[in-house]
Amino acid sequence: MVATPIGNLADVSRRALDCLRGVDAIACEDTRHARHFLDHHGVTAPVFPLHEHNENAASARVLALLAEGRAVALISDAGTPGISDPGARAVRAVQAAGFPVVPLPGPNAAAVALSASGLLDQRFLFIGFLPSRSAARRTEIQSLAAVPAALVFYEAPHRISETVHDLAGLLDPDRELVVARELTKRFEQIARMPLAAAPSWLAADANHQRGEFVLIVSAPPETNSGSLDAEAERVLALLVAELPTRQAASLAARITGAAKNTLYSRALELKG
Numbered sequence: 001m002v003a004t005p006i007g008n009l010a011d012v013s014r015r016a017l018d019c020l021r022g023v024d025a026i027a028c029e030d031t032r033h034a035r036h037f038l039d040h041h042g043v044t045a046p047v048f049p050l051h052e053h054n055e056n057a058a059s060a061r062v063l064a065l066l067a068e069g070r071a072v073a074l075i076s077d078a079g080t081p082g083i084s085d086p087g088a089r090a091v092r093a094v095q096a097a098g099f100p101v102v103p104l105p106g107p108n109a110a111a112v113a114l115s116a117s118g119l120l121d122q123r124f125l126f127i128g129f130l131p132s133r134s135a136a137r138r139t140e141i142q143s144l145a146a147v148p149a150a151l152v153f154y155e156a157p158h159r160i161s162e163t164v165h166d167l168a169g170l171l172d173p174d175r176e177l178v179v180a181r182e183l184t185k186r187f188e189q190i191a192r193m194p195l196a197a198a199p200s201w202l203a204a205d206a207n208h209q210r211g212e213f214v215l216i217v218s219a220p221p222e223t224n225s226g227s228l229d230a231e232a233e234r235v236l237a238l239l240v241a242e243l244p245t246r247q248a249a250s251l252a253a254r255i256t257g258a259a260k261n262t263l264y265s266r267a268l269e270l271k272g
């Protein structure tokens with residue numbers, strides 16, 4: 001599994017190039033795209049396609065080569081293969097057949113964006129692409145609203161506007177948004193803004209909607225509820241209204257699985 005650049009062709013390790021020059025074949029997402037990168041670095045190994053629509057058949061081809069004693073590299077169009085990219089099924093098939101899978105580290109758009117986001121003092125959750133259909137996308141965003149972590153999304157230019165509008169409409173508008181655009185490329189831009197300001201930032205300049213995007217939404221502001229999720233909060237609020245504090249906390253713990261101590265502290269706050 002060989003990571004390749006996410007834009008700047010120089011962002012590839014010496015070890016990755018040595019590997020690509022030494023293997024017998026390279027499985028890649030798009031052969032023309034790969035050839036451009038490989039030719040640039042003087043890699044002459046033959047390529048064959050392995051993408052989301054042929055991954056099972058292409059994995060069989062990888063296995064056949066390995067069984068002949070050959071070495072195969074797998075690359076994707078950009079970054080680390082398998083991350084929002086094909087590769088996972090091939091890795092499982094190769095490991096199941098008893099061959100080793102060796103990861104060669106390198107660029108990954110999410111990690112690159114996070115490193116310059118100023119949000120790495122928070123924990124983060126990598127989501128990748130949200131669903132393309134509006135209803136499913138909105139449902140997923142709502143399900144993430146209370147997750148106590150920064151959220152990391154991938155997005156393409158044709159959906160950036162809809163996605164940013166949905167994030168701004170459904171999440172706490174005071175959360176910060178970091179837009180990391182065209183990373184490692186000529187028009188790289190890393191912009192930070194309150195989520196509420198994001199739709200007008202996008203609309204202010206047509207260039208703001210061009211290119212490839214990583215979106216990072218900062219973690220939700222801390223509440224006094226410790227680590228209670230939205231469902232535990234809801235159940236506890238209902239029970240506190242009807243029952244003595246200790247009994248409400250105890251019952252809420254049994255219903256939601258949340259910690260009784262945390263529920264009890266929160267129940268005291270709610271009563272107070």
Ligand code: SAM
Pocket residue numbers: 006007076078079080081082083084085107108109110153154155156180181182183184185212213214
């Ligand atoms: N495997 C890749 C990785 O390791 O990051 C991700 C592949 S995924 C199909 C492509 C998405 O990654 C793009 O739509 C964009 O969201 C993000 N991406 C890739 N290159 C980028 C770049 N140079 N700048 C910003 N985002 C990028």
